[in-house]
Amino acid sequence: MLQFRLKQGAVQPTRRQFLIGTAATAGLAVGYRLIAASPAAAQAAPAEAQANPFQAYVEITPENRILIHSSQFEMGQGSYFGIATLVMEELEGDWAQVDVIGAAGNTGLYGNLAWGGAMQGTGGSTSMTSSWERYRKAGAAARSMLVAAAAKEWNVPAGEIEVASGVVSHASGKRANFGELATAAAEMPIPNDVELKPRDRWTQIGAENLKRYDSRSKVDGTQTYTIDLKMDGLATAVMIHPPKFGAEVASFDPAKAKALDGIVDVIQTPRGIAVVGTNMWTALKGRDLVEVKWDEAKAEKRGSAQIMTEYNKLADGPGAATARNDGDAASALTGAAKVVEGRYEFPYLAHASIEPLNAAARFNEDGTIDVWGGHQMPDLYQMIAAQIGGTTPDKVKLHVMKTGGSFGRRAVADADLIVEAVATARALGPGKPVRVQWTRENDMRGGRYRPAYVHAVKAGLDKDGKIVALHDHIIGQSIMGGSPMAAMIKDGIDPTSVEGAVNLPYAIPNLKVELTTTDVKVPVLWWRSVGSTHTAYVMETFIDELAAAANRDPVEFRLSMLDEHPRHAAVLKLAAEKAGWGTPLPEGRFRGVALHESFSTYVAEVVEITFKGGSDFTVDRVVCAVDCGIAINPDQIRAQMEGGIGFGLGAILQEELTLTEGVVDQENYDTYTPLRINQMPSVEVHIVASDEPPTGVGEPGVPPIGPAVGNALRAATGKTIRKPPLIKSLSA
Template sequence: MIPKLMQSITLPVARAEASRRQFLLGALAAGTGVAIGYRILSASPALAGEAATESGSHAFSPYLTIGGDGKVTVLSSQFEMGQGSYNGIATLVAEELDSDWSAIDVIGAAGNIKAYGNIAFGGTMQGTGGSTSMSTSWERYRRAGAAARAMLVAAAAAEWGVDAAEIAVENGVLSHPSGKSGGFGAFAAKAATMPVPADVKLKEPGDWKLIGNDELKRFDSARKANGTEQYTIDVKLPGMLTAVMIHPPLFGAKAKSFDASAARAIKGVVDVVETPRGIAVVGEHMWAAIKGREAVTVEWDETGAEKRGTPELMSTYRDLAGKSPAAFARKDGDTDAAFTSAAKVIEATFEFPYLAHAALEPLNAVARRNDDGTIEIWGGHQLPDVYQNLASEIAGVPVEKVRLNVMKTGGSFGRRAVFDGDVVVEAVHVAKALGFRAPVKVQWTREEDTRAGRYRPAYVHRLKAGIDEAGKLVAWSDHIVGQSIMAKTAWDGMVQNGVDPTSVEGANNLPYAIANQTVGLTTTDVRVPVLWWRSVGSTHTAFAAEAFLDEVAEAAGRDPLEFRLSMLEPDSRHATVLKLAAEKAEWQKPLPEGRFRGVAVAESFGSVVAQIAEVSVDGDGIKVERVVAAVDCGLAINPDQVRAQVEGGIGFGLSAILGEEITLTDGKVDQGNFDMYTPLRIDAMPKVEVHIVASANPPSGIGEPGVPPIGPAVANAAFKALGKRIRVMPFAKSLNA
């Protein structure tokens, strides 16, 4: 839902143009290789952005380059944060290029909407999100690989004086029946002078060697395992300073005055400067900056700051949930009449707390001004066009003078896709305050990331269902109360008729045949900063709907799996994954004593995932022993990666439902580190089985869809184990109540 809606959003983004020659040569202007780019919509050459910088950066080239050494470097429009987008895109290119998998690499690219605009977002902006990396890359990067292959073949044919149709390409080597052969590197320079084909023929699925290959391992696994992979936290530049921030303790507060005299006296502290987002303490290294921060005193203006705590906020939410919704996202049939005539009416209220993203690598960015006046920024650029424009405004330079180095990032889960630039803006502000005399890395600590970050909004759902004498679900209503992610941001236009789609997705598109249903929304006004979080709205809507559906099935005296299937078309995607999961989990077979099952299914980001969880009783709580998942994500480019993402999504979702929550006391966040904000520990991770539905449809999302079903599946199993419905998250709060 979110990618489709974002197609209507137009942001002020940089649009760099270039000549055809720049397009062809890209970063390899010296003629030692070939650079190639394609636009999917027209299958015609895309214009490249800037040619390479003197440092050899490939950041503004189009889709791939081939060096004289035969190395293939793919320039990814998508941001890599651990989800495997680089690997998937490399697979698409290498498949059509017939390159050597061991000679391929991927780097992030930015600065060219025509080449890198996310097709799922309408092509008007570059961005990674909504689990769209493979769908936006699917045809575009295959065409780029096929075009580069054709140009290499043409170069070899011209040099050998043979018919191009007689040349074979395999594993990075071109060969001819005459015995002539050569690697990509031998023809890269000549290929750069060849015409870019106006159209190319892509391989038929039966000819694929890499796409769908279950044995293909990630090209970057070794350097991630041996610690040589580089992230923003690893960036070290000559003369670089490190800054830590002092953010307001209350959301919405501002600095009134500060005293940094004691901090400036600490060895290694270079300066203390004020920015629009707080006070920055700058040191020669991280330790000096942290010690300096401890010595700064700040007086805050708390006028207009959020001072309510979690108890007050949730009490307000519960009261609102019991009233009529302020807006409606869905109205089908006549629910009032259906409830009146129903044989039985069931009601329940579900509560969801604020959640932190808690990525492994806390927020960071590096900014410097180069001798030529360009502003160069290293960071996890999830929305690069937005950050490029913000940096140009702060630094007072044209957007084409802002160069982004798109770094790999140790997790994001939506956290680095921010409307206001966040840490990127801080880095440029601090560097500017220092007169750009040195590169500056702004590095947040874990505590800062937890207490001054952005959060999955807190929500309350008030659900009501009616069943008839035959046990059929005839009426359904869901009133959702919570903050809007989109309102009062650059994406405000997505809020239509009082409904933010991120608040209701997963609730207003239930797959079940229910003639009478309403989904209402009441949006609250709270100063706590919120943001999308892995699976966005479906993180709470799927739980509320699928857990409540089990309560309805129980009231109707029906098996929860059969109850769901009775409301689905037999050949629908939802029914297919439910039946596959049930088959693999042996739903009809009795479990050993002390084991209990629960089921749930959810659609998000174009994919449908069903999960069956097995739990056991562990003291006063439960232990998740096993999860069987079935997923329909269209064609699986990298099946092993699909399984990994579903497994990771299950762990991520379990973290949220079992113990994670952000709470506030008088407006201040209580949690600071992993001692109080408690992600899943390794010994609590269940055995997971992932079964992929075979599909010829184009790939859909996989980074997020594994998260939504796990919560309700476990909650439904927990009810059978403990005889208690879990309606307040996290589980620990409900079970101890």
């Protein structure tokens, strides 16, 4: 949707307003009228007056700024840059004019189209898929209206007007920047249909030399995050959470804390105790003085080792539900010439984002609530904030802040941070803003982990070395169970538990995937690439093991089963070619390969390691090939592949989160160890040219790196490591 901010003295639409309808409104624009842009107002508007979908996407100000209202959340993955590129391709603006701001509060405008448009949210590497058409159309519509305004003002045919680098011009010498035409453009009809540029005229989409517009602010420190918020009277709250998941506050004594100078209040929230101070340091000192007794009757008291033992017992039996069942795997395994079996274990993993979790809230005298934070699921957070605040969603204004990482952690079904911030602000009263700031220890011990899993896998080969059957029994917690997404669980199958296994591309005539969902009170959540974080490792290391059992080359073995999956085959061939697969390596150097599709993006990775024996090895080189459809921002795609490889590499090498008698053992980056900079390998990224619609790149670089390293270690040692983290297993 388009919005042109009018010059001083005219009626000025704000970010909470939009133009709709067909009735003329004097003083604003012929053909339009204003209504408030709250969900309630949008729903109350008659169907024939519903907002044109261009209206809230692009705003041009008299100050000659281009403000793009993003339906997607920016957490470092580059969605703002990608969306701005789509707009700028059609708008022909100047990048120096551009800023992108987070939008929320209207599902009809900002619903994620890749999710059917029913809710706004960022995840599943869907930002570009959802934005691909509507933001290009918004840019094209804005350009059309600017041209129409200039044509009317200059009395020249619109077809003779050119737009380039933020300037509208005519051969007669007349020219104006976008801001100078903003008021007049607001009077132009929004076109019902716009013609988008053909691919051969693109100058922004796919441009190799186009760099992120927002890099400078991140380097010079001017980029603000929720942790940087400043406003009059802003207090800081730190949380005391139960030490065991499922425990509740039995009683607490705040007296000593309240006696400390600078402590504003000590408040019980639905999720623990909030200690509010005039600043962070004071709040932390007050936190240590609060005496809390916990009711652990419903708490999880098992340690992670005990949980894994129980998972392995379940793996010995049949699965509780069947996710895929092609042919007759049991019979084919019985008749196989050779059978290979394996038992895999995967630990809990933390998101460990660089910016610890936070959110801020303020109740206002007029009954509205302002909430600042990394709103990865705005509709849900708005609804929950309203419930906690005792009001209706249209009274909740979300301020969508950029954040220093998420990896899925800020898309929480119960809106944990929002609940804490709004509950604390409500207790403080109107006009008293508060920011709830978690410490790193809160973050690491606060739950929402990648679930722990066990896989019991078995496969059979015929006498010619072809796979005739494969059976995988997956045991682990459901992410969707008990959440608003629980309806996606069908016939006992949470799709996030089995993705990457049920869509295995290899031609295996008898394939069975079973799932047993466990009941554990450790809170779990999607973690960057979700189910593929474990299924890719199992399938791709097991395929390598089967290739070895068949005395076949791992790349050739995979390609022989990919006749019906040309995009998988293409990235595998490209990665192998660029890595020099099959060429000699120096002594002590070994290669491994892995292939995986996640979120409709295809990635193959070849790694080279130097192995010195025991657990002494380094990952030196990674060659990555990716097919993500049309490459909107090639430089950003490479950056996301590199980031995903580093993220996944740290996890597979050394990360694990453990519990002892229900209490999390790790607290900070000293005991939970993401990849260190000296461990980052050289990474080469090769992008497959494509005419397919764009898909995501935020997550798909993660799944192949683990099995590629595992397969390189197998080449070095002759053994498949089935229990990440790899360094720990090699040291055992």
